Amino acid sequence: MEPGLEYQSVGGAGTAGAPAALRVWLELRPALDGFYGIPQETRLLFSALASLEHLELSGFLQMSKRRLRGGVYGQKAHDTAESIQRASQVVVSLKGQTALDWKTTVAEWLQEQWADLRLRWRTWLTGQMATGRFDGSPFADYLWQELFGRSLPAAERERVLRHAQYRICAEPWRWMHLAGIERAQVLGRSRYPRVDTRGADIFIAQTPFPGRVRHETALVVHYHDAIPVLMPHTISDRAFHQASHYHALAANVRDGAWFACVSETTRQDLLRLFPEAETRSATVYNMIPSHYHPTEPEPERIPGIVRRYSHVEFLGKSKTGGTAAGKLPWKTWALQRRFSSEEQRAEFLQRTLGPGNRFLLMVSTIEPRKNHARLLAAWEALHAEDPQLRLILVGHIGWDYEQALDAMIPWVEEGSLFLLQNVPSDSLRLLFRQALVTVCPSVGEGFDFSGIEAMRCAGVTAASDIPVHREVYGDATVYFDPYDTASLVQALRPLLYGPEAEARREALRERGVRHSERYLPERILPEWEAFLRRVRP
Secondary structure: OOOOOOOOOOOOOOOOOOOOOEEEEEEOHHHHOOOOOHHHHHHHHHHHHHOOOOEEEEEEEOOOOOOOOOOEOOOOOOOHHHHHHHHHHHHHHHHOOOOOOHHHHHHHHHHHHHHHHHHHHHHHHOOEEOOEEEEOHHHHHHHHHHHHOOOOOHHHHHHHHOOOEEEEOOOOHHHHHHHHHHHHHHHOOOOOOEEOOOOOOEEEEOOOOOOEOOOOOEEEEEEOOOHHHHOHHHOOOHHHHHHHHHHHHHHHHHOOOEEEEOOHHHHHHHHHHOHHHHHHEEEOOOOOOOOOOOOOOOHHHHHHHHHHHEOOEEEEEOOOOOOOOOOOOEEEEEOOOOOOOHHHHHHHHHHHHOOOOEEEEEEOOEOHHHOHHHHHHHHHHHHHHOOOEEEEEEOOEOOOOHHHHHHHHHHHHHOOEEEEOOOOHHHHHHHHHHOOEEEEOOOOOOOOHHHHHHHHOOOOEEEEOOHHHHHHHOOOOEEEOOOOHHHHHHHHHHHHOOOOHHHHHHHHHHHHHHHHHHHOHHHHHHHHHHHHHHHOO
8 A cells, every 4th residue: 555645535435444535636727738837747746646546536627718518517317328428529629619510609609608697697696616527438548648648658648547537617717717807806806606626625726726616625726936926027918817817816815725836936926925825835846757867868869859840930920010900910930941852951950960069958938038038149149159059949939929039030040040849758858968058047937847857867957047946956057147148158158168068067967867856756746745634634
């Protein structure tokens, strides 16, 4: 029997002489919405908790902006075929369009308007939102491919799919936020609909949750950062995300929620906003995916990785040349150097990124907080002296990207800068290992996976001197001022050039591997166990 988590479940009973399993619902919505960041953390936490013997784990499924259809609601018995059909409708709904023709499109639109009105009515009158059941047993391929496979190794597939009973919420997460914000605008204080959490001892949300739980259920917010409130100028859809984060967070604190913060820096930001949450908050660091581990360099594979996962082009809004109506025009950025043939491209990548070549690496979505402009400026200064030094950027195009992309395009066309996306963990591990330095230049973070992942892969890192990096990365990196290009150049130069550069990198490499061990799942999972004991003693 695995030690730990021997809980007496509220409202449930175990077999004679054995403790009842703790029943936990874990929100999986972010896992549907992205590749890295909170989506990755969501998958990792589900897999880790799934390894605990005395824990009954259910994924909580909900869409961010669309209504979820299908599932079984209420206690009515259904035969096997009908239950599978209702579950199959959930899969179809999660994948996208559910209408068959224009008539069902109109009917679904009318149903959504009525559902939205009911949700707002329940918010004002303290009504309860129903939750449905989704048996994922027949849909193992979908669940693995869409929910878990992007972040977890195949060795963990059986573990996560063993927990095949899911709960679903039909109404979108954004609707719930808007209902609470609307009430705050009228009465000065947010309030959210109550979600039917019968059967759950603990509900773990991945962001401030726009809802209330039943009295027998403890709400835990896995709190990643307070950036939407403290750095709203760096986020997308600012008006919504700032308001939704603050008002839901305030309501969660008032309702007695617990907070598992991904760093002590994040916890202190939470307490700066709501000091009353101190006794109900704890720091539980993120864990590293088991994909990442020290490995020998494989420089011969780098050209193939870049060839396979390069961005091709991006169609987005341009802030220059607005239309007469004031709308931003669309613009296409070519994010890959043009070649006359694939053979020519392969030969070029082999020549510029094959064995013996040198590159810096950054892994992050392109958005203002990540500070790509600072790295680009520092690399340009170094590249002027060392034209063979390349730059590889891995990440999706986020928001407020125009200036960054415009600055990158000349270097992309020259063949010195490479933009990649959707790089799987096994390939990203090789990039971390082969890069001269992985640079983490963010001006604000809640944890910042990329530096720790690079360390775990025996990579060398340089990080911006912000509190969370000092806390999470310790002495296993070199630091620089994220607002000063010269500071970054000065931090990188000793790692790249001179007779002692290789020795400096090797020292950081060894230190980083040792430091990263504190974020292995076997180190972090006991902290989650201890935290859950506090929530449900």
